[in-house]
Amino acid sequence: MNLLSKRRHLVKGVVFLVLLLFSTASAYAKTEIVVMSHWSGQQSDHILPYFEEYERLNPDVSIRFEPVTYAELLTRIQVSAVSGVRPDIYHLYNAWLPQLTDNEILAVPPAEVQDYIRENFNVAAVEGTTLDGIVWGFPTEVNDYVLVYNDRLFKEAGLDGPPTTWDELREYAEKLTKKDEKGNVIQAGFASWMGDTSGVVHPFYSLLFANGGSILNEEGTKAAFNSPEGVEALEVYQEIVSTTALTAYENFGSGHVAMIVFAPWGKLYFKEQMGDRFSDVKTAHIPPGKAGHGSVSYTWSFVCDNKSKNQKEAWEFLTWLNSVTEGRNTSRMGDYLADVLGAIPSGNADLTNHPDALGDPFMDAYIAALEYALPEPMVLPAAEINATIQKEIESVLNNELTPAEALKRAESRVNAILADY
């Protein structure tokens, strides 16, 4: 190799090294925002393009998405907090707000962010995200519960429409249950989502509210669900669940379950599971009890970590994601929630300007149910209380305890938990 050729190689090498150092330095100069959420699988596939759009508009920011299953999310948030490797943004189930604010995990949003949220998001969602006078983050989805049913199975059983009373609910659940020659239930008239806290507990809360009952007393210091209304509600729940082997989440989409009580976010999942058969799926109000229609509602929010070094960038990102900016009449988060997830967005503009998604017959009952849906109590031991009630309900659905026995036991355990606080 002659001297000139050696020089050329040297120059190329130096140029390459400089470019490499520059790009590395640029990467390190970027602010990385880490977002932790329970949106995973097909749900996260649809949210990532918005993150990529923000990165293109803000080349000095990169966003890393950490999906965690819902069952593990609270544990991951705590472990992250203790380990010191904390995401900047959490997607939070609002029942956890008291625990996390009490432990100073969450950052207080800047005053202008809180004002923006109060002005641009619906009242119920803002209330669900407010604790001690502080609006802790951007509300995302508002969820409530209605009856979701497979109209094709109804027609096959000779039923014209959804049940409108508790007696009809019992009767239809029995009519829609099919067994094989060995007595195995091959089609359940109604199924719960066994093993999932919300899946088991929220249908009970909805029936409880419909019957005029409450979960806790007004002060949130004692259990109130062990009442004649609560026992009646749990009796109905027990009577309509014919088997615990078939579950709402796994088997409704496969056509083995005729009715479930479910939240609107299930729309994406069932649509992908059922394909064209999703046109068989209809929704209706849960039949009313003594107090009329009932449903439980809950909200999620995007909040920031108190120890994040990128709080300013995180709030800017969240504001962008949730804003109706020039040239749009909806927010990106609203588009994702309404058009993709099938959830009810919280932004005022999104509630008005997604007529196709929110006017979809599937969503009618959910929107209407927001009028009477009541929120879960926001108390410190909310997670433990829900898990305790879940186990007692599962005992009833497995015919191990009567509703009265189960609620009595649950009351005693919940009161012991509340007494700790």
Add this chain to the structure above:
Amino acid sequence: MKVKRGPLYWRQASAGLLFVTPAVILITVFVLGPLVFSFYISFFRWNMLQPLSRAKFVGIGNYVRVLTDETFKAAMWNTMRFSVGMVVLTLAVALLLALALNSKIYLRGLFRTIYFTPVVTSMVAVAIVWSYLYHPTYGLFNDILGRLGIKQMGFLTSTAQSLWSVMLVNVWKRAGYYMVIFLAGLQTVPAQLYEAARVDGANSWQMFRKITVPMLRPTVLLCVVVATIEALQVFTPVFVMTKGGPADSSLVAVLHMYDTAFSYMQMGRAASMTFILFVLIFIVTMIQVRLMQKGGVEAY
């Protein structure tokens, strides 16, 4: 006569100390330190998100709360039942496999490998696959039962079957480990004893009862102690397959501790559960050691 410890002694001793120091540091930092801290925190109401200065001293309050908690009692009862079932079944299967593989059978080495493979497989992966096998609607087991004309079983969705279903997975996974220990024990039995017995006209069952079992006693008792300690601390298969459900029918002590610490943020209460379980394991082990001594196992 007192031995004088000269420079050579100290040189040798310091070399030895140097070699054990890393292990001592590791054990102190990762075992003893957390153990002492756990014991300390069991007298406080504290969640790990708060600084320790905010921990509230409750004395034996956590222990009283735990010992009167119905869920903890249910978890302990499930743990005891799981342990008895698992120890008996695992060791019985392991002993049978070891006896079979101790004889000169074709492809003995391959069979030993096959039976040991579950031991080295990740428990999480095993639990996930078995969850599919147990599925009440789509699982292989119910498919086979259906073809045999037997009614479907709930397995993991049944309160009566969930604990035993998880236990079977553990038996399948751990039998190979104890099989290897039993094989080693069988190979220490002098062949002359069997020869002499054959000459005296003993059949296989008599040789098993009168020679194999007594000679294997130390091995069996070691395996019982180890398997019991392991079973009392079961966590992974329950966590992956049932999360303690349905209705706490498969809830075990360690999973309840995990929920208490990480889901309900009651680290002090969870720490007190840890020490209650420790005392239980200690008592059970001491009973077993005494039985060993009474059984003539002098080494114990």
